[in-house]
Amino acid sequence: MIRVRNLRKVFRVHRKKPGLTASMKSLFRREWIEKVAVAGADFEVNEGEIVGLIGANGAGKTTLVKMLSGIIHPSSGEATVLGYVPWRRQDNFRRQVALIMGQKASMWWDLPGADCFDLLREIYQIPPKQYRESLERLTTMLGIQDELNIQIRRLSLGERMKMELVAALLHSPRVVYLDEPTIGLDLTAQRAVRDFLLEYRRETAPAMLLTSHYMEDIERLCKRIIIIREGEIVYDGSLKRVMQEYAPYKNLQVHLRRGSDPDRQVLEKMGKISRCDPGNICLQVSREKVPEVAAEILRLFPVIDLSIGDPEISDTIERIMAGRSGDSE
Amino acid sequence: MARYLKLYLQFLKFSFSRSLEYRMDFWFRIVMDCVFYAVELAFFTILYQHTDLLGGWNYDQILIFVSGYLVIDAIHMTVFSNNMWWMPIYVNKGDLDYYIVRPVSSLFFLSLRDFAANSFLNLIIAGGILTWSLMRYPGELGLDNLIWFLFLLLNGSLLHYIMQMYFQIPVFWIHTNRGLVNAFFSTTKLMERPDRIYSDWTRRFLMTIFPTLLVIALPAHVLFDGPDPLVISLILGVTAVAFLGMRSFWNLALRHYSSASS
Numbered sequence: 248m249i250r251v252r253n254l255r256k257v258f259r260v261h262r263k264k265p266g267l268t269a270s271m272k273s274l275f276r277r278e279w280i281e282k283v284a285v286a287g288a289d290f291e292v293n294e295g296e297i298v299g300l301i302g303a304n305g306a307g308k309t310t311l312v313k314m315l316s317g318i319i320h321p322s323s324g325e326a327t328v329l330g331y332v333p334w335r336r337q338d339n340f341r342r343q344v345a346l347i348m349g350q351k352a353s354m355w356w357d358l359p360g361a362d363c364f365d366l367l368r369e370i371y372q373i374p375p376k377q378y379r380e381s382l383e384r385l386t387t388m389l390g391i392q393d394e395l396n397i398q399i400r401r402l403s404l405g406e407r408m409k410m411e412l413v414a415a416l417l418h419s420p421r422v423v424y425l426d427e428p429t430i431g432l433d434l435t436a437q438r439a440v441r442d443f444l445l446e447y448r449r450e451t452a453p454a455m456l457l458t459s460h461y462m463e464d465i466e467r468l469c470k471r472i473i474i475i476r477e478g479e480i481v482y483d484g485s486l487k488r489v490m491q492e493y494a495p496y497k498n499l500q501v502h503l504r505r506g507s508d509p510d511r512q513v514l515e516k517m518g519k520i521s522r523c524d525p526g527n528i529c530l531q532v533s534r535e536k537v538p539e540v541a542a543e544i545l546r547l548f549p550v551i552d553l554s555i556g557d558p559e560i561s562d563t564i565e566r567i568m569a570g571r572s573g574d575s576e
Numbered sequence: 577m578a579r580y581l582k583l584y585l586q587f588l589k590f591s592f593s594r595s596l597e598y599r600m601d602f603w604f605r606i607v608m609d610c611v612f613y614a615v616e617l618a619f620f621t622i623l624y625q626h627t628d629l630l631g632g633w634n635y636d637q638i639l640i641f642v643s644g645y646l647v648i649d650a651i652h653m654t655v656f657s658n659n660m661w662w663m664p665i666y667v668n669k670g671d672l673d674y675y676i677v678r679p680v681s682s683l684f685f686l687s688l689r690d691f692a693a694n695s696f697l698n699l700i701i702a703g704g705i706l707t708w709s710l711m712r713y714p715g716e717l718g719l720d721n722l723i724w725f726l727f728l729l730l731n732g733s734l735l736h737y738i739m740q741m742y743f744q745i746p747v748f749w750i751h752t753n754r755g756l757v758n759a760f761f762s763t764t765k766l767m768e769r770p771d772r773i774y775s776d777w778t779r780r781f782l783m784t785i786f787p788t789l790l791v792i793a794l795p796a797h798v799l800f801d802g803p804d805p806l807v808i809s810l811i812l813g814v815t816a817v818a819f820l821g822m823r824s825f826w827n828l829a830l831r832h833y834s835s836a837s838s
Contacts, residue, residue, distance in 0.1 A: 258834060313673065313835055316673075316677050317676060317677060318673045318676050318677060318833070318835055319833060319834060319835055320831050320832075336676065338679040338680075339679075341677055341678060341679035342679045344677065345677075346673070346674070346677045348673070348674075351670065351671065351673065351674070353674040355590060355594075357594045358590055358593070358594065362589075362590060362593075365586065366583075366586050366590070369579070369582055369583050369586055370583065370678050370679065370680050371678075371679060372579065
């Protein structure tokens with residue numbers, strides 16, 4: 248459904264030094280720099296797939312989404328979405344995609360949601376029967392039937408986001424771009440949005456591209472992730488595989504019999520100590536050494552309980568985004 | 577076409593219900609515009625106390641000319657003005673994004689979505705002034721002349737909008753176009769004067785390159801002197817070329833649209 252080949256976007260940015268003198272100078276002479284926002288992206292997204300696009304601020308996620316939704320033109324490269332080149336902005340393409348931006352409102356502030364949806368019905372030329380069914384289904388799923396006649400500006404942030412979701416999905420798009428849909432929402436609203444998206448995908452199977460800074464969004468919604476760093480895709484694969492490839496260590500948590508004080512020097516040879524106090528040890532041990540270290544600990548210390556686990560996905564991804572993928576710290 | 581008409585009816589519905597929300601603003605705009613109309617009419621009334629003709633037109637003719645201009649201004653304030661004000665903000669804040677992804681012309685959407693319902697009453701008042709000035713005209717005005725005049729008046733509103741768009745669209749590149757828009761409003765003052773007061777070369781310039789005289793001055797000539805095919809072709813031809821040029825300029829601007837960072 249989405250096919251991207253060597254897609255690049257370079258912005259020309261005016262660099263201005265601080266101060267009044269620099270401002271005066273910039274009136275006559277400007278220094279321009281080229282900022283690579285997306286440096287040759289290649290990937291595909293299939294029907295029914297939710298792909299998480301992860302990266303630090305300014306990594307190029309939103310630029311990529313904007314190119315694929317046809318908002319901005321790329322500097323070079325190719326992309327097709329449902330067989331269309333997005334930036335040609337053909338009506339048939341635009342009728343089948345939706346964009347939801349958590350940081351921008353698409354609805355008219357002074358009007359109730361019902362009026363805004365009515366306008367969208369005209370814009371997308373949704374047949375009346377399909378419109379009624381779609382509106383009923385989406386508002387029921389999100390639990391906002393009673394808020395339809397309240398002006399958007401009088402709604403809470405969570406309710407507004409739910410309205411935005413209805414507005415974006417009314418026309419049953421086959422491709423959905425979600426740019427930080429849960430940003431600023433409280434935990435309950437975040438959960439409601441995630442549950443809704445999962446249910447929506449189950450029912451209609453669109454291709455979804457999701458950017459979010461909340462790892463819980465990614466973990467709950469995406470089986471596959473794309474990690475983007477300074478415009479470059481550094482990982483494209485399953486969320487599970489990222490742990491095997493980029494988290495070369497496991498966490499060993501050990502509870503010792505009361506009063507036991509483990510020898511730090513011995514532990515340091517086994518792995519990196521994250522915690523060591525009487526009765527408790529927490530070690531980061533490289534994957535291949537885990538069986539050996541676990542056996543050694545059981546042999547050397549009076550162990551009550553020993554557990555072996557993966558590090559947090561968020562930590563691993565943060566390390567990849569920061570370019571520290573290989574180190575086992 | 578029918579689809580866009582339906583959409584426009586929706587815009588009207590929304591704009592009315594929204595405008596009525598802010599009562600003070602609703603009445604204030606009406607009073608403000610009435611003062612503006614009174615000043616415009618008083619200006620020429622005082623001028624004609626010192627002369628019988630200005631650019632070949634007598635007081636009765638100039639009243640129709642000024643009333644026509646007031647109608648064009650009222651149409652502009654009602655139909656386009658709010659949208660023109662929002663446009664640079666949408667471009668700079670990246671709010672244009674949502675208009676681009678919708679399957680409808682972004683130019684249509686951005687130019688017409690906000691109908692200033694609180695100026696609508698002014699449109700009726702300006703229409704009333706024009707009707708009054710036409711009724712009190714002592715000479716004979718043929719029906720043909722009148723129909724062509726009213727049609728060209730509407731065309732003039734469209735041309736006025738198109739001309740302003742040429743000053744709006746550069747915001748995609750320069751990001752602030754306040755200077756340009758001020759320049760537009762200063763230069764369009766030229767259309768508020770009878771065309772014959774300008775020299776030949778200035779007239780030619782103002783009828784082609786910057787066609788401000790086609791907005792109301794030439795339609796007024798059609799009313800007083802009869803529908804000259806050459807004049808009508810010039811007005812409609814220049815409007816069509818200006819419109820096509822504006823649409824290409826808009827598409828070029830969209831190609832350069834960089835949106836805003838999130």
